[in-house]
Amino acid sequence: MKATIERATLLKSLGHVQSVVERRNTIPILSNVLIEASGDPVSGASGLRLMATDLDLQIVESATAHVDQPGATTVSAHTLFDIVRKLPEGAQVELTVAEGKMTVVAGRARFNLATLPRDDFPVIAEGELPTHFTLPVAVLRQIIDKTRFAISSEETRYYLNGIFVHVSEEGGQPVLRAAATDGHRLARVTVPQPQGAAGMPDVIVPRKCVAELRKLVDEADGDVEISLSSSKIRFSLGGAVLTSKLIDGTFPDYSRVIxxxxxxxxxxxxxxxxxxxxxxxxxxxxxxxxxxxxxxxxxxxxxxxxxxxxxxxxxxxxxxxxxxxxxxxxxxxxxxxxxxxxxxxxxxxxxxxxxxxxxxxxxxxxxxxxxxxxxx
Missing domain, CATH: 3.10.150.10 (DNA Polymerase III, subunit A, domain 2)
Structure with a gap:
């Protein structure tokens, strides 16, 4: 594999994926980011695809790059991010993989990093995601900001460790609702029900997924595509796709405390x-x-x-x-x-x-x- 990418482009993509990676891992490859370089000689389109996971949450980010030689490998996410962060602005970063090592070259700086095989990298199986709808980025940002502070951090009440999203009715109109509570306070947001959301299952989106999603909506505009089942949810926005397992539990009937x-x-x-x-x-x-x-x-x-x-x-x-x-x-x-x-x-x-x-x-x-x- 051999590819060249602008430092700012690589830093932005790595910034998104490395925050999913836990600092301490018992499984070494979960500390790594999967980097795939691909190029289409006919269309001339080429780029890098970066993926990171903690087995519950997975992010895939696409970035434009010049690819001389397609290939794939995995390398320490936090190490590569720290290297790229410290490179000078405007630098062109050359990534080369050979003989189990990744060489990172930018100007006069050169790094040799250990890699692990691409085939060992785990991928979350999404399965069928039958419910599909879109929300404007501004609406999703509002939903997150106005509810996430009330998410419980008490691990014993795991079913409160996320934002509860469900469809309902208000004044005869179909609506989409998001709520969070820690037992001391409750936050609820109601927005018009988007087309395609009718009949969706009630879901609890985990705290970590909410935190990563909030970072992504900060740098995106337009619409977010949301696909979900009763066990998984996927958000597609900008060049990123965030997939998460949902919390398997029953959220309490919060309407009784309003x-x-x-x-x-x-x-x-x-x-x-x-x-x-x-x-x-x-x-x-x-x-x-x-x-x-x-x-x-x-x-x-x-x-x-x-x-x-x-x-x-x-x-x-x-x-x-x-x-x-x-x-x-x-x-x-x-x-x-x-x-x-x-x-x-x-x-x-x-x-x-x-x-x-x-x-x-x-x-x-x-x-x-x-x-x-x-x-x-």
């Missing part, structure tokens, strides 16, 4: 509330991170009391007409939600100090959030 009768309405500037919570929580203990909201007519008093550090208090102007009461929240959870609010004003629908609180931008907002209170 309050519908919270009759105390607080309207408040989202940035003022977030900044106020951030300031007073500076003295909160790391363990609880609790902040108290005392609601009174047209104002909210934020306070934190810490046995070790003392007390902090801040008053924020608001629109509130119900009877005064106090409620406590985890400051970090509340700020995570407020960080997703795009409008200046946020609606906070409350019931009492022990009931779930509903937070949203407005009735027509595609996203809503539920936050469980804390005892303070």
């Amino acid at each position: 309050p519908t009768a919270n009759d105390r309405l607080l309207r408040i500037d989202s940035k003022s509330l977030s900044n106020g919570v951030d300031r007073v929580s500076t003295i909160a203990s790391e363990k609880t991170r609790a902040v108290k909201l005392a609601l009174d007519r047209d104002k909210v008093t934020l306070s934190v009391t810490s046995p070790e550090n003392g007390r902090a208090e801040e008053e924020v102007a608001a629109v509130y007409a119900s009877e005064p009461f106090e409620i406590g929240f985890n400051a970090r959870y509340l700020m995570d939600i407020l960080g997703q609010i795009e409008s200046e004003e946020v609606e906070v629908h409350l019931a009492d100090a022990a009931a779930p609180t509903l937070i949203r931008e407005g009735e027509k907002s595609p996203a809503l959030y539920v936050l469980m209170p804390m005892r303070v």
